[in-house]
Amino acid sequence: MMIPRENASAGSNFLTMPLIAVLAVISLAGSLLLAGCQSVSGFSTTSLVRIIDASYNAPAVNVSVEGQLLASNVGQGNITTYGKFAPSASATVKITTSSTGKALASTSGSLTANQSQSVLITDIEAGYQVSVLQDQSVAATTGHSDFRFINQAPSTGAVDIYFLPGTSATVYATAKPIIVGLAANAISDYVAIPSSSLYMVIAPAGTKLTITATTIYTSGVFALVGGEVRTVLILDPQLSTRPVQVYTADDVN
Structure with a gap:
């Protein structure tokens, strides 16, 4: 059965317009998603942290930052390589003994995005002290x-x-x-x-x-x-x- 040309044209237009609208929505959503991905990938969430152990009396220690282990079995004179952490205005740093997990010292410090910090362990004064130093990153x-x-x-x-x-x-x-x-x-x-x-x-x-x-x-x-x-x-x-x-x-x- 032959379909009149004008009806065929009308049917074609009827199908094409919603399809264009759907494709436009999909295209817009894809663009927004791509833009969102670019924004996330362009924003660094990395802060570098290492340990400098200058303690004379502390046993071998483990050091954790925000509950994440940075290094274990660290002793005097050790300067570790940098580990990567999320930036924080007040990150918790804890020092515990490697053998028993006993808490020795703790502090909080600022971890800045795209910057480096050192956790310094000392005991020149009474007890163990731990502090966060801002390192030069350039x-x-x-x-x-x-x-x-x-x-x-x-x-x-x-x-x-x-x-x-x-x-x-x-x-x-x-x-x-x-x-x-x-x-x-x-x-x-x-x-x-x-x-x-x-x-x-x-x-x-x-x-x-x-x-x-x-x-x-x-x-x-x-x-x-x-x-x-x-x-x-x-x-x-x-x-x-x-x-x-x-x-x-x-x-x-």
Whole structure:
């Protein structure tokens, strides 16, 4: 049976208009969904956290952030790599013994999106303390390297810190510290130094540098090319006739 052309055209229009409307709605919904996905993927919810254990008396510990384990069996001198957490204006940090789970200390601190933080464990004063430090999260300026120092050496006391091109008596004779008298239990700001091959030298404050002094710490050479950011932890030596113990961690680069 033949369908008149005009009726066929009318039927075609009747079917096409609702279909166009449906397709338009689907297209709009898809666009909104895509826009929503782009918004979510473009918004970072990551905050970086690590542990710096400077405790002399704490046993091996576990550290959790907002109920999530950051690291386990951590001991003095350990500086862990960064873990990823959701940003929080007041994140809970708990320190417990690895062996029994006994609570040792806790605190709360701000975890900022796209930023790095360090959980510092100390016990210079009575009991264990835990604090959250804000780390530098961007590279040092071109041609410079940034260093921060944490002095947790109460027996050694205040220290002077140098970066030198060598460790000879001639270099020592004219050396000038970049940090003078950093007290025990103190944390320096980040200090920028011109990048090159340098030795880090740490001595009790006011010490005259000599190549024979046993209480002067000298690092291996730092081959600094620029952009590096480092945190240096200073602890008392295990033997009183030895230099301080030093641990260096990469913050950036």
